[in-house]
Amino acid sequence: MLFKQDENKTRSKHFLLLVYQSFGIVFGDLATSPLYVYRSAFAGRLRHYQSEEAVFGAFSVIFWTLSFFSLFKYAVFMLSVNDNGEGGIFALYSLLCRHGKFSLLPNQQASDEELSTYQHAGYSNRSVPASSFRRLPDRDKKSKLALLILVLMAASMAMTLGVLTPAISVVSSIEGLKVQSNDLNHRIMVALAGVLLLSLFVLQYQGTHKVAFIFSPVVLLWLLSIAALGVYNIMHWNPRIYEALSPIYIYRFFRLTGIDGWISLGGALLCITGSKKEAPCKSIYLFLQVAFCFFVYPCLVLQYMGQAAFLSKNFSAISLSFYASVPDAVFWPVLVIAILATVVVSQAVLSATFSTVKQCHALGCFPRVKIVHKSKWIDRQIYVPEINWILMVLCSAVTLGSQDTTRIGNAYGIASMTLIFITTSLISLSIYFVWHKGLALALSFFILFGTIELTFLFSSYIRILQGGWVPLLLSSIFLFTMFVWHYGSRKKYLYDQNHKLPMKWILTLGSDLGIVRVPGIGLIYTHLANGVPATFSHFLTNLPAFYQIIVFVCDKTVPVPFVPQKERYLVGRIGPKSYRMYRCIVQNGYKDVNENENEYDFENALIMSIAEFIQLEAEGGGSGTPDGGSIGGRLAVVKSSENFGKRFGISKSNGFEGTSSSSLNITSSKSATLVKLKMMYDEQESPEVKFKTRVQLTLVDTRYKDSFVKEEVMRLMEAKKFGVAYVIGHSNSKAKWNSPFLKRFLINIVYSFLRKNCRAPSIALSIPQTSLIEVGMNYTL
Numbered sequence: 001m002l003f004k005q006d007e008n009k010t011r012s013k014h015f016l017l018l019v020y021q022s023f024g025i026v027f028g029d030l031a032t033s034p035l036y037v038y039r040s041a042f043a044g045r046l047r048h049y050q051s052e053e054a055v056f057g058a059f060s061v062i063f064w065t066l067s068f069f070s071l072f073k074y075a076v077f078m079l080s081v082n083d084n085g086e087g088g089i090f091a092l093y094s095l096l097c098r099h100g101k102f103s104l105l106p107n108q109q110a111s112d113e114e115l116s117t118y119q120h121a122g123y124s125n126r127s128v129p130a131s132s133f134r135r136l137p138d139r140d141k142k143s144k145l146a147l148l149i150l151v152l153m154a155a156s157m158a159m160t161l162g163v164l165t166p167a168i169s170v171v172s173s174i175e176g177l178k179v180q181s182n183d184l185n186h187r188i189m190v191a192l193a194g195v196l197l198l199s200l201f202v203l204q205y206q207g208t209h210k211v212a213f214i215f216s217p218v219v220l221l222w223l224l225s226i227a228a229l230g231v232y233n234i235m236h237w238n239p240r241i242y243e244a245l246s247p248i249y250i251y252r253f254f255r256l257t258g259i260d261g262w263i264s265l266g267g268a269l270l271c272i273t274g275s276k277k278e279a280p281c282k283s284i285y286l287f288l289q290v291a292f293c294f295f296v297y298p299c300l301v302l303q304y305m306g307q308a309a310f311l312s313k314n315f316s317a318i319s320l321s322f323y324a325s326v327p328d329a330v331f332w333p334v335l336v337i338a339i340l341a342t343v344v345v346s347q348a349v350l351s352a353t354f355s356t357v358k359q360c361h362a363l364g365c366f367p368r369v370k371i372v373h374k375s376k377w378i379d380r381q382i383y384v385p386e387i388n389w390i391l392m393v394l395c396s397a398v399t400l401g402s403q404d405t406t407r408i409g410n411a412y413g414i415a416s417m418t419l420i421f422i423t424t425s426l427i428s429l430s431i432y433f434v435w436h437k438g439l440a441l442a443l444s445f446f447i448l449f450g451t452i453e454l455t456f457l458f459s460s461y462i463r464i465l466q467g468g469w470v471p472l473l474l475s476s477i478f479l480f481t482m483f484v485w486h487y488g489s490r491k492k493y494l495y496d497q498n499h500k501l502p503m504k505w506i507l508t509l510g511s512d513l514g515i516v517r518v519p520g521i522g523l524i525y526t527h528l529a530n531g532v533p534a535t536f537s538h539f540l541t542n543l544p545a546f547y548q549i550i551v552f553v554c555d556k557t558v559p560v561p562f563v564p565q566k567e568r569y570l571v572g573r574i575g576p577k578s579y580r581m582y583r584c585i586v587q588n589g590y591k592d593v594n595e596n597e598n599e600y601d602f603e604n605a606l607i608m609s610i611a612e613f614i615q616l617e618a619e620g621g622g623s624g625t626p627d628g629g630s631i632g633g634r635l636a637v638v639k640s641s642e643n644f645g646k647r648f649g650i651s652k653s654n655g656f657e658g659t660s661s662s663s664l665n666i667t668s669s670k671s672a673t674l675v676k677l678k679m680m681y682d683e684q685e686s687p688e689v690k691f692k693t694r695v696q697l698t699l700v701d702t703r704y705k706d707s708f709v710k711e712e713v714m715r716l717m718e719a720k721k722f723g724v725a726y727v728i729g730h731s732n733s734k735a736k737w738n739s740p741f742l743k744r745f746l747i748n749i750v751y752s753f754l755r756k757n758c759r760a761p762s763i764a765l766s767i768p769q770t771s772l773i774e775v776g777m778n779y780t781l
Helices: 001-032 038-043 044-048 052-080 089-099 110-114 141-174 185-207 212-237 239-245 250-257 259-263 265-272 282-311 315-324 328-362 384-403 403-435 439-461 469-498 502-509 534-542 597-619 672-685 685-691 707-722 741-757
Strands: 517-526 547-559 569-572 581-588 648-653 693-699 724-734 772-780
Touching: 001 282, 001 328, 001 581, 038 052, 038 265, 038 282, 038 403, 044 259, 044 648, 052 110, 052 239, 052 250, 052 403, 052 439, 052 469, 089 265, 089 502, 110 141, 141 328, 141 403, 141 469, 185 315, 185 384, 185 547, 185 597, 185 724, 212 239, 212 282, 212 328, 212 517, 239 502, 259 265, 265 403, 265 439, 265 517, 265 672, 315 328, 403 469, 403 724, 403 772, 439 693, 469 724, 469 741, 469 772, 502 693, 534 724, 534 772, 547 597, 569 597, 581 597, 597 707
Parallel strands: 517 547, 517 724, 547 581, 724 772
Antiparallel strands: 569 581, 648 693
């Protein structure tokens, strides 16, 4: 009972922490939009309409745009659309892959559907009549590719926002200095913004856990400040502004401005650019809905009303409408809060961009990158060094190259509206394929929201020459990179699938496989979830010796946001027991992060999983599906057992104390000279090894009912003492000589360039370099 009370207290604290952190992350972008909305809306020829009716009409457009998209679509509907509590474009794509059969992920197995996070109540399609349109993904593989390209387009726009959002937010906040100093040079402000942005990017590696506690208070204080300013401006300048809440003013606005008013929609839509943030957890959706409807939304409406009231009497101040409407007595406090709020927004967008890249990488659509996660950081917060520096360069270029924030706003509007429109399209597909509603309802949803969004989108694209080309260029580069990587990776997977070794060939070799079996464990990494990869035979051909215990490891992604730790490892046997060959499938969701502090955590988890499988196999237990490469064996979810890990003890040591893992396997050798050389090699090649905590695994309970089980487990533990080696393929891919020119260009030039300039597979998989063996492989695709 006491344990349950402590567990409930821990969950309550975690929930309150998520609520606290999410407020600033989710609403920060939307809250800072008043800094630049009116200036962007009245850019161009609309500036010539200097009348109260034009200002009232612009406010009416902004009010109803904010109400329709942010209040109705986002807060009421979008926050209810989730995949196991995760939102965003990849959550929608994951649902479509699972329930609409749109998946292009390799290694799809029947065991995937047994994951607790795979099925959702009301989402099952087994009892739904399969219409011809619902069978489209099965009949036409091009529809799967088309959906993937659509999702990658959205992802590329999200990455582009990672460049544009910090630029427009920080520059807009610092531009307030112009109000107090008319002689302030634009270059000085850009330089100040550049220094602030560079500091933000440089500090990313440290994580935000130390300062994250101030994010929500900053956004909360900002919203209260702009609401108070709005009320002041309404009462002081033009109390009649409330009349513009009527949609009749939208009609009057377009009657007055005509085509110029339609073009201005590209600036007005910036008031909803934050209405695409995904909530970090399902349990706080209700809180976010209530917070937006009863606090965030009213504060924003009051601020937009106040600015409109001010502009109706001071139209000449349109270029700095927000700061010009701030009374002198509170100008400097508001400026400081604005800068802090835009820093919070920039941090939230950068974190979202890192998450987008990680999800693309997990789905096999992004070159290998180093993904950093530290246990002391905020839950699931990650950092991608390569992307951080690329964003820093691009954001600095946009900031320094822009003459004013209007051009950045034009680019920002195109990227945001394109992402919003694609999200609407994915929801329409989900209504039909995932929730199994009628086609008429799906089309109605698309027509209701999609047509209005297209109107805004076309208005935005009118401004391509005024800075709108930037997101199109950047997103095209991101999209091309992701598509080529997916194309090349899928071709390599199909090559491995077609050239895997038949089990008959393995069986004819005998239990020793016709080679010398040396003490130790060899982990052979492969993309295949069944069969024996050609990498294994290629290794034996060149070096006819291998380790006593052989484990084929497949690190695969399942189209779910996360896989519970107790369901992560699927273990099976390849061939008879005397072969001592196993298969381990490590299942990951597209948002899972590596929680292991070092390689010893993974090694020990793997050894315990294999030992548990041996026990379950003897008892006839375990659940799973037959493995195509085994002889009468099954893949078992070993951590579902209640007794998992209870037979083992774990001890920790620092530096070179204890037994280390190495591909050289000499730590247990009788030669002290070899041991000394090994330690010197580790220290020189990996200096951090001496400071790394080593986790030793020992078998503390040796009581087994079956003597054969005990013998096999003891052999496994003995092999672990001799060390663990990691074997991966070092590939060289070339297109066939008679392939079409486009394929040869994509594979031989673009894909080859990306592969050579991205992280090595061993880095992406967190494999220790001193335990690594690479096997050269030539792929003819």
